[in-house]
Amino acid sequence: CFYSLPISSQEGRPPALKKMKVFSLVVLMALCSLTMAQSLPLVPTLYKLQNFTFAAPYSCGGSYQRSALFLSSESQLVNSPELLLNGACGSTPYFQVATSGSDLGYLEVFGSNVPLDTLDADSLQSPQNYFSANLAIQVGHTYGATGTKQGFRYMLGWTVNSMNPNGSVDITYAVYLYEVAKISAQSAGFNWLTKPQ
Numbered sequence: 478c479f480y481s482l483p484i485s486s487q488e489g490r491p492p493a494l495k496k497m498k499v500f501s502l503v504v505l506m507a508l509c510s511l512t513m514a515q516s517l518p519l520v521p522t523l524y525k526l527q528n529f530t531f532a533a534p535y536s537c538g539g540s541y542q543r544s545a546l547f548l549s550s551e552s553q554l555v556n557s558p559e560l561l562l563n564g565a566c567g568s569t570p571y572f573q574v575a576t577s578g579s580d581l582g583y584l585e586v587f588g589s590n591v592p593l594d595t596l597d598a599d600s601l602q603s604p605q606n607y608f609s610a611n612l613a614i615q616v617g618h619t620y621g622a623t624g625t626k627q628g629f630r631y632m633l634g635w636t637v638n639s640m641n642p643n644g645s646v647d648i649t650y651a652v653y654l655y656e657v658a659k660i661s662a663q664s665a666g667f668n669w670l671t672k673p674q
Contacts, residue, residue: 521548521652526593528638531562531646534570538643539563545576546650548631551657557626559633560650562614566643569613574624578669582624584612587634591619596634598653616640631655 532543545558552559557576564570574582585601601621612620619636635650 517547517550517553519550520655520657523652523655526649526651528647528649531648533644534562534564534566536563537566537570548633548652548655549629549657551629552626555627559624559631560622560635562646570640570643570646571613572620572622574622577626580624580626582622582626585621585623586612587619587621589615589617589619591636593619593634593636593649593651596621596651596653598632601632601634601653614640614646628659629655629657 529546531539531546533539535541535544539562541556541558541561544562546560547553548559557580559574561573561576562570563573572584574580574584587596596619601623614637616637616639619634621632621634623632624630631652632654633650633652635648638647638649640646
């Protein structure tokens with residue numbers, strides 16, 4: 478976004494016109510910033526090794542801007558990150574994939590010395606894996622996630638490169654599956670708390 482202000486004399490202009498120009502400039506700058514911040518693709522590139530740094534655990538001075546990995550403009554639009562770094566101050570941080578009540582997801586532990594380029598989508602689903610809703614982090618370990626959220630599902634693998642207590646965690650990750658879907662039909666009456674009769 479580029480913008481410029483005309484250079485002209487402000488003398489003799491009504492105060493309301495001056496305020497309107499300032500307000501318009503502020504709105505324009507905000508819109509430009511929002512547009513630049515939303516530069517994620519609709520869907521991420523598969524099988525590409527990428528680096529990401531979480532600034533802090535969500536429950537220890539973090540926020541979705543500092544503690545969450547968003548892979549697509551779809552997840553960013555609904556404010557539902559694919560991977561969240563969480564943990565109380567002074568505790569070992571952990572990863573989460575289910576960040577809201579309607580999310581379904583689990584995490585896999587592959588352990589140390591498992592390079593991402595040896596994993597595929599099938600290995601992320603292996604029944605030999607240890608599955609969990611939250612995983613404590615260890616440097617040098619490789620993890621996987623399978624998640625389904627309202628409108629998209631994904632498979633993700635990552636290795637923890639470094640970790641600072643109550644601070645940043647650096648990972649290398651790859652996306653193995655990413656689909657944006659819209660519900661075309663569904664059974665009526667679903668409720669998270671309803672039991673069969």
